[in-house]
Amino acid sequence: MEGNFLSFFDITIPFDQSHLFFPRIITWLLCGLFVLVVIQNARPIISKYRSGGMTELLDLEGFHKFKFFGTVALVVVYFIMMDVVGGWFPNMGFGFLFVSMPFICLMGLMYVHEITRRTLTTIVIVSLASPLLAWFVLARLFHITLP
Numbered sequence: 001m002e003g004n005f006l007s008f009f010d011i012t013i014p015f016d017q018s019h020l021f022f023p024r025i026i027t028w029l030l031c032g033l034f035v036l037v038v039i040q041n042a043r044p045i046i047s048k049y050r051s052g053g054m055t056e057l058l059d060l061e062g063f064h065k066f067k068f069f070g071t072v073a074l075v076v077v078y079f080i081m082m083d084v085v086g087g088w089f090p091n092m093g094f095g096f097l098f099v100s101m102p103f104i105c106l107m108g109l110m111y112v113h114e115i116t117r118r119t120l121t122t123i124v125i126v127s128l129a130s131p132l133l134a135w136f137v138l139a140r141l142f143h144i145t146l147p
Contacts, residue, residue, distance in 0.1 A: 100131035
């Protein structure tokens with residue numbers, strides 16, 4: 001009986017599918033969070049719709065086009081470049097490491113309200129340290145393949 005119980009915790013993932021393990025978990029978590037946000041905000045949206053106030057919901061006056069389209073473009077380029085750089089260094093996780101650093105830096109610069117010497121230093125330190133720490137923990141300690 002003990003062997004059957006412990007086998008429940010034994011997970012085998014084929015190597016060619018190992019890079020999809022965490023993205024699937026993140027995808028399901030994001031879908032769950034989306035459902036929670038919709039459930040939380042459904043009642044106010046429906047009441048505004050019924051009272052004829054849908055024009056307020058669709059008001060794009062405060063919409064930051066640069067941030068929105070810049071984010072979409074950066075995410076697309078991020079995934080494309082991660083595959084390209086990962087192809088140069090197969091199964092080492094350098095695609096993730098080398099592409100995440102400028103991605104985080106550019107995202108930080110795009111969303112910061114005021115660029116000062118202090119905020120720039122903070123953005124650069126975070127954009128260098130966080131991917132390096134994630135790469136070290138995932139790729140070196142847990143031997144999880146990264147792109």
